[in-house]
């Protein structure tokens with residue numbers, strides 16, 4: 001039986017992973033921490049695993065950075081380089097400070113710090129933010145607003161996101177909060193993030209990204225975003241501005257957060273590519289859990305409104321190897337042999353189209369745009385699907401834009417597929433477990449494009 005390990009998507013050497021944590025850049029290295037159970041492929045006592053990369057694609061594994069202790073497990077959070085040593089934790093070099101939830105009898109926030117960015121020690125004054133009587137009170141995202149010297153924090157508190165400010169990362173005061181939007185099903189909010197982006201007209205907006213854990217019947221785990229303004233430590237959403245609310249319309253993109261202090265003003269997001277509805281059942285080993293391809297975020301227009309558009313980081317193009325171009329006619333389909341288990345497809349079309357990935361085990365994964373103007377990923381016949389009743393067979397979403405030429409970019413890596421439609425204005429991610437590797441893709445519809453091998 002296949003064991004699947006992706007080539008270009010991050011996985012732990014072994015054991016369970018969920019959320020990306022502590023995304024921060026320092027001195028040429030992107031740090032990735034992550035929720036981790038090193039001794040099991042099931043969720044359990046949460047550690048922070050740690051890896052670093054120069055290009056966000058090839059990772060060097062480092063020792064576990066945080067372990068459970070008498071104050072609880074190390075739940076999700078963020079990292080900053082404390083420029084100017086405002087915390088007075090460092091001596092000499094500016095310290096790297098991790099801010100995370102201590103999940104003990106209650107959830108409170110704590111700090112750990114390091115001068116080498118490898119070995120971390122807890123701040124003796126923990127917790128830095130006590131629990132005010134809210135059961136779910138977690139996942140601090142600490143950041144700095146350009147031009148300010150204060151630190152700010154977004155924190156998930158059940159049905160709302162709370163905001164705090166601090167001068168030194170150690171003492172925090174509340175500045176505002178925003179409730180879960182009434183347009184999404186009820187669930188617990190998790191993993192918030194707040195950052196600015198410039199729209200195509202040059203105007204700057206603020207984005208609140210957060211995840212919501214819902215009942216399996218409601219879709220399980222999804223990431224949503226709000227567009228609005230953030231000033232004086234309060235986020236105000238403007239629902240009129242945005243054309244959609246879900247960051248990813250597929251089943252497998254959760255806990256997405258962005259890099260702090262990334263170079264060149266890049267806004268790079270990573271997310272966990274799974275869903276709490278079945279995450280502990282997926283048939284992989286000795287690892288379980290994958291990160292999505294790192295994605296660069298931007299604001300784009302769709303039907304006169306704004307959307308948070310995503311594209312795979314530019315660095316991925318350097319992994320392109322040999323390629324095959326194809327051209328199909330509406331009445332005739334075209335089969336192309338796949339160049340391995342890790343590949344990219346770019347496609348342009350004038351009409352609805354379908355890409356069907358097949359192997360000799362009779363599996364088929366279908367991705368495309370149907371006659372009703374809906375994008376879809378259908379994994380119902382794509383191999384192993386029976387391990388959980390909640391392994392949603394098909395994701396669909398109505399196409400948002402009508403004014404753009406049809407274009408798709410698809411990244412496939414062993415057990416994950418990510419489709420970026422219309423310049424990433426709509427994205428769908430899904431895990432997929434074919435019984436044997438897909439060997440060919442059949443295109444239908446009038447389409448032209450390229451199939452590239454991706455080299456891990």
Ligand code: FRU
Pocket residue numbers: 018019035046075076101138139190191255
């Ligand atoms: C999100 C989440 C976080 C929590 C962590 C625990 O997937 O539930 O809210 O900190 O996972 O592993």
